[in-house]
Amino acid sequence: MSALIDAAYIRRLRNSRGEETVEVIIETESSFGSAIAPSGASKGRHEAVAFPKGGVEEAVRRFRKEVAPELIGLDSLDQWSLDRLLMELDGTRNFSRIGGSVAIATSMANLWAASNALGLPLYRYLGGPSANRLPLPLGNVIGGGKHALWRSIPFQEILVVPLNPPSYAAALSLVVEVHREAGKLLAKLDESFAGGRNDEGAWVTRLSLTKAMDVVKEAVRVVEKRSPIDVKLGIGLDVAASSLWVDGRYRYEGRELSAEEHYRFISSLIENYGLIYLEDPFHEEDFDAFSDLVKEFRDVFIVGDDLFVTNIDRLREGVKRGAANSILVKPNQVGTISGMLETVRFARENGYRIVVSHRSGETCDVTIAHLSVALDAPMIKTGIMGGERMAKHNELLRIEDGLPSSRIWNLSFK
Numbered sequence: 001m002s003a004l005i006d007a008a009y010i011r012r013l014r015n016s017r018g019e020e021t022v023e024v025i026i027e028t029e030s031s032f033g034s035a036i037a038p039s040g041a042s043k044g045r046h047e048a049v050a051f052p053k054g055g056v057e058e059a060v061r062r063f064r065k066e067v068a069p070e071l072i073g074l075d076s077l078d079q080w081s082l083d084r085l086l087m088e089l090d091g092t093r094n095f096s097r098i099g100g101s102v103a104i105a106t107s108m109a110n111l112w113a114a115s116n117a118l119g120l121p122l123y124r125y126l127g128g129p130s131a132n133r134l135p136l137p138l139g140n141v142i143g144g145g146k147h148a149l150w151r152s153i154p155f156q157e158i159l160v161v162p163l164n165p166p167s168y169a170a171a172l173s174l175v176v177e178v179h180r181e182a183g184k185l186l187a188k189l190d191e192s193f194a195g196g197r198n199d200e201g202a203w204v205t206r207l208s209l210t211k212a213m214d215v216v217k218e219a220v221r222v223v224e225k226r227s228p229i230d231v232k233l234g235i236g237l238d239v240a241a242s243s244l245w246v247d248g249r250y251r252y253e254g255r256e257l258s259a260e261e262h263y264r265f266i267s268s269l270i271e272n273y274g275l276i277y278l279e280d281p282f283h284e285e286d287f288d289a290f291s292d293l294v295k296e297f298r299d300v301f302i303v304g305d306d307l308f309v310t311n312i313d314r315l316r317e318g319v320k321r322g323a324a325n326s327i328l329v330k331p332n333q334v335g336t337i338s339g340m341l342e343t344v345r346f347a348r349e350n351g352y353r354i355v356v357s358h359r360s361g362e363t364c365d366v367t368i369a370h371l372s373v374a375l376d377a378p379m380i381k382t383g384i385m386g387g388e389r390m391a392k393h394n395e396l397l398r399i400e401d402g403l404p405s406s407r408i409w410n411l412s413f414k
């Protein structure tokens with residue numbers, strides 16, 4: 001069986017921040033697939049470059065002239081060859097010639113075309129017959145850092161995740177309730193609060209970081225207590241610490257902390273708030289601090305996002321130095337589905353946990369919802385509120401609905 005590509009198109013669209021991005025459409029003799037590239041705001045230094053010099057216009061021009069003609073006649077079912085061709089046509093290490101956005105949109109569009117050619121949902125095509133388990137939704141309740149246009153907390157995300165929900169539907173309802181409850185508390189405690197939300201639909205606030213964390217902790221308590229089912233929720237943080245690291249110091253809330261002082265603050269937060277998830281607590285070159293934290297808090301998800309940028313070479317370095325125990329997987333950081341799969345396989349072999357993630361600039365593209373099930377990821381980080389975030393949740397609800405024997409991850413044993 002084959003599904004030869006007979007057409008490939010590109011068009012310019014916009015993401016949830018209103019920035020330009022690209023959609024790629026692949027047609028085979030018997031099927032169709034399309035995908036849209038997401039965009040980061042707090043990008044890792046080592047991730048694929050989104051667009052070449054010359055921007056979206058140049059990327060589109062190169063796709064039409066150099067990429068599309070080469071795709072014609074390829075077998076869509078051979079994802080690996082298509083991805084290798086994208087790398088060859090680009091010829092750089094970080095997709096700086098054709099643009100990582102063009103690469104990932106093409107790679108994901110092909111994945112859709114291939115699964116449609118076989119009449120399978122994408123999660124089944126990629127994950128095989130055993131892909132029956134839903135991830136836990138890890139959602140952004142209060143946000144700041146580079147995701148808030150106006151002043152908010154210095155850390156990027158205060159997150160919440162249900163640990164033992166009976167279903168994805170129940171899990172989603174819990175995170176939505178925590179978000180709403182936190183909004184009500186902010187309205188009481190923060191005089192300047194007017195319901196403002198950031199790029200990912202998380203609340204923005206003038207409260208201090210720890211006061212904002214108290215709000216989330218209280219919202220979690222209220223929702224747990226009110227829930228008719230016995231359910232536990234965990235709290236997490238994406239510090240996105242690279243954006244706080246300036247001239248050898250962590251600078252936030254009027255403080256200038258040395259690496260050691262910041263480390264101590266982070267470990268006190270883990271203890272005081274019982275955090276179960278910590279993403280990028282240190283800047284992206286400080287592998288040693290990551291490995292110290294893993295040794296101290298083995299059961300906590302210590303997650304590398306900017307640290308690894310879904311890149312196997314960065315992860316190899318991490319494994320060698322014992323940095324982190326989990327990896328954030330963002331397909332557009334690496335630029336191809338095959339590159340992502342290679343990194344995920346290596347992560348698994350070395351006992352790292354997989355968290356599939358959106359970007360702050362998103363569209364209603366739902367590819368990552370399928371990837372999270374195909375990869376059997378324990379968590380998906382895709383926000384809580386906003387149409388482009390809910391698009392992924394709704395797709396996961398559809399997947400759950402279509403799976404007669406679906407299960408969902410349970411992390412309550414910790």
Ligand code: PGA
Binds near residue numbers: 240305
């Ligand atoms: P980004 O943020 O998409 O702006 O990089 C998401 C994250 O850091 O997890």
Ligand code: ZN
Binds near residue numbers: 306
């Ligand atoms: Zn992050």
